[in-house]
Each structure stands twice: as structure tokens, then as C-alpha cells.
Amino acid sequence: MAGDDEGAKTEPAHDRSLHQRIRADLEERILSGAWSPGHRIPFEHELMAQYGCARMTVNRVLSGLVEAGLIERRRRAGSFVRRPAGQSAVLRIPDVKAEVLSRGETYGYELISGTRRKATRDDRARIAVAAGAPLLALLCRHVADGRPYALEDRLIALDSVPEAADADFATELPGTWLLGHVPWHEAEHNISAAPADARTAARLDVPVGTACLVMERRTWRSGQPITAVRLWYPGDRQKLVARFTPSTAAGR
Amino acid sequence: MAGDDEGAKTEPAHDRSLHQRIRADLEERILSGAWSPGHRIPFEHELMAQYGCARMTVNRVLSGLVEAGLIERRRRAGSFVRRPAGQSAVLRIPDVKAEVLSRGETYGYELISGTRRKATRDDRARIAVAAGAPLLALLCRHVADGRPYALEDRLIALDSVPEAADADFATELPGTWLLGHVPWHEAEHNISAAPADARTAARLDVPVGTACLVMERRTWRSGQPITAVRLWYPGDRQKLVARFTPSTAAGR
DNA sequence: AAGTGGTCTAGACCACACC
DNA sequence: GTGTGGTCTAGACCACTTA
Structure with missing residues (x-):
């Protein structure tokens, strides 16, 4: 059924929307170094299972991370933490x-x-x-x-x-x-x-x-x-x- | 049916995906000045009709424009072209x-x-x-x-x-x-x-x-x-x- | 009260890369 | 082939704001 996103509503979790929490989770792991450059982050279907949400939701998060330059994604291979290139500001x-x-x-x-x-x-x-x-x-x-x-x-x-x-x-x-x-x-x-x-x-x-x-x-x-x-x-x-x-x- | 996005496949339109073309369309109007700062851009349901696509697709585009700082959105009111603030680089x-x-x-x-x-x-x-x-x-x-x-x-x-x-x-x-x-x-x-x-x-x-x-x-x-x-x-x-x-x- | 955007779902088809 | 990401749909519920 649409709208009954279990993970999002059963746990109000500081008011943030589900994709924002997923995004923050993944960013934290990347920026802290827990997932160092080159590390393969979980597949979309794995994240779906972990967060109990639809694929579209994790896809939106991962697309955002690509846009932010934090990860890169390759078909068939997966998504990987990028090495920060040079210094931008x-x-x-x-x-x-x-x-x-x-x-x-x-x-x-x-x-x-x-x-x-x-x-x-x-x-x-x-x-x-x-x-x-x-x-x-x-x-x-x-x-x-x-x-x-x-x-x-x-x-x-x-x-x-x-x-x-x-x-x-x-x-x-x-x-x-x-x-x-x-x-x-x-x-x-x-x-x-x-x-x-x-x-x-x-x-x-x-x-x-x-x-x-x-x-x-x-x-x-x-x-x-x-x-x-x-x-x-x-x-x-x-x-x-x-x-x-x-x-x-x-x-x- | 899912996947039969008329606008996208009947007209290959230079290989770009539908949301990329919508994004480019709107950006062009904003950056060229055709829609000057403060202008209200079409509602999501209007863009759905114009491009013959689902609301999720135009929403994705508009969210991207917000992230890029080109527009701002207010519930009940609509989406508006932003005035460029200062100079960032x-x-x-x-x-x-x-x-x-x-x-x-x-x-x-x-x-x-x-x-x-x-x-x-x-x-x-x-x-x-x-x-x-x-x-x-x-x-x-x-x-x-x-x-x-x-x-x-x-x-x-x-x-x-x-x-x-x-x-x-x-x-x-x-x-x-x-x-x-x-x-x-x-x-x-x-x-x-x-x-x-x-x-x-x-x-x-x-x-x-x-x-x-x-x-x-x-x-x-x-x-x-x-x-x-x-x-x-x-x-x-x-x-x-x-x-x-x-x-x-x-x-x- | 009504209409907007914000979010999410549960599918689907496709392209692509690797086997 | 097989499995990944890329994209899109047609709904849905909700929050918020304005009238």
C-alpha cells in the first residue's frame, strides 16, 4: 500500500524524512572514513531491506550522493566511495x-x-x-x-x-x-x-x-x-x- | 502501464532522459531571463500535463532546481524563480x-x-x-x-x-x-x-x-x-x- | 476548505556491463 | 544470461499555507 512507510512513521526519529536520514547515515559513514575511498557501499536492494523502504527512496539518496561527488556508481558493479579529487571550495x-x-x-x-x-x-x-x-x-x-x-x-x-x-x-x-x-x-x-x-x-x-x-x-x-x-x-x-x-x- | 513514457521514447530527442530534458527546458527559461526572478513557474500538475509524465518526474526536476538554488518553492503558493544572491563561485x-x-x-x-x-x-x-x-x-x-x-x-x-x-x-x-x-x-x-x-x-x-x-x-x-x-x-x-x-x- | 508541495510505494522496462 | 543501476509510473498520504 502506498504511504505506509513503516520505517518512517513508527519511529519519528527527529522529524527528518526517511531519505534525509538515510542520506545522513551514509554521509556519516563516508566522511568519518568508516567507508574509505574505493569501498563498495551496499546495493540498492540491500539498503531497501536495511531501511525497509522502496527502491526509489534509496535511489534518490544515492543519486544525491553522486551529485555531491561523494560516490560514483557503475552498472553491474555497484556504488563506490570516491576519492576526493583535489581541493574545491x-x-x-x-x-x-x-x-x-x-x-x-x-x-x-x-x-x-x-x-x-x-x-x-x-x-x-x-x-x-x-x-x-x-x-x-x-x-x-x-x-x-x-x-x-x-x-x-x-x-x-x-x-x-x-x-x-x-x-x-x-x-x-x-x-x-x-x-x-x-x-x-x-x-x-x-x-x-x-x-x-x-x-x-x-x-x-x-x-x-x-x-x-x-x-x-x-x-x-x-x-x-x-x-x-x-x-x-x-x-x-x-x-x-x-x-x-x-x-x-x-x-x- | 509503467515505462510507456510517451514523450521519452516516441521522440528519442537527443538521447537525454525525460527529466534531463525538462530540467534543461526550465533552466533555459530561467537563465535566459524569459522567466525573471519572482516569476511563478507552472505548478507540478501543469508540467505533468505539458510533458505528459508522472508527477514524480517533474517533482524530481523541481527538487533539483531548488538544490541548485535556481528556484524556491512554497506550499500552496507555487514555485518561484529566485533572485541570484551575491556572487558565489x-x-x-x-x-x-x-x-x-x-x-x-x-x-x-x-x-x-x-x-x-x-x-x-x-x-x-x-x-x-x-x-x-x-x-x-x-x-x-x-x-x-x-x-x-x-x-x-x-x-x-x-x-x-x-x-x-x-x-x-x-x-x-x-x-x-x-x-x-x-x-x-x-x-x-x-x-x-x-x-x-x-x-x-x-x-x-x-x-x-x-x-x-x-x-x-x-x-x-x-x-x-x-x-x-x-x-x-x-x-x-x-x-x-x-x-x-x-x-x-x-x-x- | 482547498490546493500546493513533500514524501513514499510497489511495481515496471530498459541499458549496460560482466560473465 | 544475469544483476546492477537509470528511469518512469500511477497512485497515495501527509503537512502546510492561504483563503
């Missing part, structure tokens, strides 16, 4: 304003310059638009507690986002504005360290040559470049934090 | 050897020093062990094409990984050895920029003050600290690359 990059406010500092923003121009050779190394395509080039400063916090050097492809030409970036953050107008897009981040050149150092109010964290982000939507932004953070003021939890991040 | 941090080899350069490794000591105050700021707990402190150099590539400054908690005392880190990479002995663990990464101090600069063969990317990683397993490592990369030689694909990374 989920890096959260909040927008600069939220970042400053979360540090309990006051936030300020200034548009230093905003110009419209046709893509130069240098621009095209940063953002993959056609030669001569119209771009909006912005330079802004983010300020925390009155001190320069980060310098933002951004290009926006006007072919992809023509409305940007009419936006007022003196009052609205380019990143926020873009998220509102082009909500979902792919992104690639490049993080490196570089010494501040004379102009950058002046704008950040740090000595020339100060080690800076440079975050470059290029985003596009279905192949169309949207924007390329370079953020300069004086190294001692900024840290990027990333957390890695095996069950969340796939090691694939 | 999946950062892959390969082990240094793989990193060098993937650049097509030859890889070399040297153990500069390896000492066993009781945790000092400074150590305990980096790795949360008890005062006086035994630590293994390693200093190693990674070499690419004969040039110093990165400096690795690592602490290993011997209380958590006693076998590390007997490992030969002159020949075996500490990171690789640890992955083999403590396969799954949580990690936290801190990425910043700093100028190379005199000793670091000498070991990396760069001028003092060179902007370096400093990656600090602390890992533990069920609360037990395992290792803390600090990797110094001369800024101009190293970039961390992260990609963000909405359907992969949850914006939660």
Missing part, C-alpha cells in the same frame, strides 16, 4: 557594499569616471567584444569608514546591455544595477596579487607598490559578454574566505 | 604538483625543514590545538621548470594524525600524503595578498616586498584540527581561477 564573493557593511563599517561610493568608447585592443583583451564595439568604462572607488577600500575598474558591453548607457552610475552601484538588469549570468574569476601602480596607489591612498589582491571577474550570458571588472583591494585590508564541506561541493 | 584549488604539470612545466619539490615541536602561541593562532600539543612543522618549496613556484609552510596536528610523525616528507608531498591518510575533511581557505618578507623572498628567489598571493588553508575533521598550511605564490606567476555557473553553484 565554494568561494562566496559578496558585493563590495555588503562586504563593508558586514564588517560593521560605514560604506561610501564614488564614481571617479565613466566614459563611453569603442573597444580598444586593450579592452578586447579583457572583454571579448568585436573590435570597435561600444563599451562603457567605469572607474569607481568603494570607501569604508572614510578610507578607500577597493578600486573598481569596469567595462560594460553596451551591445549586450544597451540600457546601461542611461543608468546613473554616480548614485547606483554598477554591480547592483547589472544584477537587477541581467539577473543570471555565468562568471569567471581570476584572483592574483599585484603591486599597486602609481595611479592605483594614489586612488587607494596607499604607498606605491603595496601588495594588492586583484580580483578580475568576467561575466556573460549565453556567450554574450556582459561585463569585465577588476577590483583592487589593498592586501592587508581584504581577505577572501572560502569554506569547503565535502557534502556540498563536488570534487569533480 | 566554485573555486578549484588543485594540489600544487598537478597545477604545475598542467601548465606544461616540470615539477620539483624540496623539503626545506621539518621539525617536531610543541605548539607555541603563534602556532595556536594558526591551528586550534591545545597548548603544548605536538605539532609537525614543515617548510617546503615547490619548483616549476627549475624556478621556485610556491613556498609551503605547514603545521600538522600530531594528536589528530599521529602517523604523520613517521612519514617521509622529503620524498612525499605533505598534501598528497594527508589526502591519502585523512581522505575527507572540511576546509577553510583564506586568500590575501602580502609583500614577501626577507626570508620568504629569498626562498622564492624574488625581490623583497614582491606582491604574493597567500593562500591559507585550515582543515579539520569532525572538529579535530588536522593541518594548517600557508602557500606563498609570487603574484605574477599564479592565478586562482574560479568559475560560476548558476545551475551548479547555489547562491544561498
Whole structure:
């Protein structure tokens, strides 16, 4: 009969649904090392018997473990604990304003310059638009507690986002504005360290040559470049934090 | 009858399974902006009718979209396209050897020093062990094409990984050895920029003050600290690359 | 009260890999 | 062949939320 899942209801078991409990059970065994990499975990029909549930239920759990990168499955052979491949991490990059406010500092923003121009050779190394395509080039400063916090050097492809030409970036953050107008897009981040050149150092109010964290982000939507932004953070003021939890991040 | 999924077999449709095609359909609508944030997507029973399939099938798809952070669901109300929150990215941090080899350069490794000591105050700021707990402190150099590539400054908690005392880190990479002995663990990464101090600069063969990317990683397993490592990369030689694909990374 | 999603069942057919 | 996972069905009961 449908619905009379014995294991699930006769034992309330902390409110979690059956598949969540099975998932937690298996994850615990894998992450604790009780089942080390390469170990063959029970077949679906064995888990069905152990938990007294339908095959669909254990299948759902195992599919989730595959998606999380914890196991791999081979027909006829079974399911196996994966070896964690390399190190992956989920890096959260909040927008600069939220970042400053979360540090309990006051936030300020200034548009230093905003110009419209046709893509130069240098621009095209940063953002993959056609030669001569119209771009909006912005330079802004983010300020925390009155001190320069980060310098933002951004290009926006006007072919992809023509409305940007009419936006007022003196009052609205380019990143926020873009998220509102082009909500979902792919992104690639490049993080490196570089010494501040004379102009950058002046704008950040740090000595020339100060080690800076440079975050470059290029985003596009279905192949169309949207924007390329370079953020300069004086190294001692900024840290990027990333957390890695095996069950969340796939090691694939 | 079970198995006679009309949509799936009468139209082979590029080999993908039914739920994969539904998933791709919905994702395309969301990511293209056709369904913008806040939009209510069809109810499960409507999707059942549209695709001529069982409710379980569309439910599976929608659950996947929730997990991917693309939609949120509310009982009685429906399912809604989420607004992408902040910027998240999946950062892959390969082990240094793989990193060098993937650049097509030859890889070399040297153990500069390896000492066993009781945790000092400074150590305990980096790795949360008890005062006086035994630590293994390693200093190693990674070499690419004969040039110093990165400096690795690592602490290993011997209380958590006693076998590390007997490992030969002159020949075996500490990171690789640890992955083999403590396969799954949580990690936290801190990425910043700093100028190379005199000793670091000498070991990396760069001028003092060179902007370096400093990656600090602390890992533990069920609360037990395992290792803390600090990797110094001369800024101009190293970039961390992260990609963000909405359907992969949850914006939660 | 009604309608949504959340979960689960007990089957089924199929593809694939190994024997 | 045989046994595994991959997928799908046509129901079902329940919890929750909104009207």
C-alpha cells in the first residue's frame, strides 16, 4: 500500500524524512572514513531491506550522493566511495557594499569616471567584444569608514546591455544595477596579487607598490559578454574566505 | 502501464532522459531571463500535463532546481524563480604538483625543514590545538621548470594524525600524503595578498616586498584540527581561477 | 476548505556491463 | 544470461499555507 512507510512513521526519529536520514547515515559513514575511498557501499536492494523502504527512496539518496561527488556508481558493479579529487571550495564573493557593511563599517561610493568608447585592443583583451564595439568604462572607488577600500575598474558591453548607457552610475552601484538588469549570468574569476601602480596607489591612498589582491571577474550570458571588472583591494585590508564541506561541493 | 513514457521514447530527442530534458527546458527559461526572478513557474500538475509524465518526474526536476538554488518553492503558493544572491563561485584549488604539470612545466619539490615541536602561541593562532600539543612543522618549496613556484609552510596536528610523525616528507608531498591518510575533511581557505618578507623572498628567489598571493588553508575533521598550511605564490606567476555557473553553484 | 508541495510505494522496462 | 543501476509510473498520504 502506498504511504505506509513503516520505517518512517513508527519511529519519528527527529522529524527528518526517511531519505534525509538515510542520506545522513551514509554521509556519516563516508566522511568519518568508516567507508574509505574505493569501498563498495551496499546495493540498492540491500539498503531497501536495511531501511525497509522502496527502491526509489534509496535511489534518490544515492543519486544525491553522486551529485555531491561523494560516490560514483557503475552498472553491474555497484556504488563506490570516491576519492576526493583535489581541493574545491565554494568561494562566496559578496558585493563590495555588503562586504563593508558586514564588517560593521560605514560604506561610501564614488564614481571617479565613466566614459563611453569603442573597444580598444586593450579592452578586447579583457572583454571579448568585436573590435570597435561600444563599451562603457567605469572607474569607481568603494570607501569604508572614510578610507578607500577597493578600486573598481569596469567595462560594460553596451551591445549586450544597451540600457546601461542611461543608468546613473554616480548614485547606483554598477554591480547592483547589472544584477537587477541581467539577473543570471555565468562568471569567471581570476584572483592574483599585484603591486599597486602609481595611479592605483594614489586612488587607494596607499604607498606605491603595496601588495594588492586583484580580483578580475568576467561575466556573460549565453556567450554574450556582459561585463569585465577588476577590483583592487589593498592586501592587508581584504581577505577572501572560502569554506569547503565535502557534502556540498563536488570534487569533480 | 509503467515505462510507456510517451514523450521519452516516441521522440528519442537527443538521447537525454525525460527529466534531463525538462530540467534543461526550465533552466533555459530561467537563465535566459524569459522567466525573471519572482516569476511563478507552472505548478507540478501543469508540467505533468505539458510533458505528459508522472508527477514524480517533474517533482524530481523541481527538487533539483531548488538544490541548485535556481528556484524556491512554497506550499500552496507555487514555485518561484529566485533572485541570484551575491556572487558565489566554485573555486578549484588543485594540489600544487598537478597545477604545475598542467601548465606544461616540470615539477620539483624540496623539503626545506621539518621539525617536531610543541605548539607555541603563534602556532595556536594558526591551528586550534591545545597548548603544548605536538605539532609537525614543515617548510617546503615547490619548483616549476627549475624556478621556485610556491613556498609551503605547514603545521600538522600530531594528536589528530599521529602517523604523520613517521612519514617521509622529503620524498612525499605533505598534501598528497594527508589526502591519502585523512581522505575527507572540511576546509577553510583564506586568500590575501602580502609583500614577501626577507626570508620568504629569498626562498622564492624574488625581490623583497614582491606582491604574493597567500593562500591559507585550515582543515579539520569532525572538529579535530588536522593541518594548517600557508602557500606563498609570487603574484605574477599564479592565478586562482574560479568559475560560476548558476545551475551548479547555489547562491544561498 | 482547498490546493500546493513533500514524501513514499510497489511495481515496471530498459541499458549496460560482466560473465 | 544475469544483476546492477537509470528511469518512469500511477497512485497515495501527509503537512502546510492561504483563503
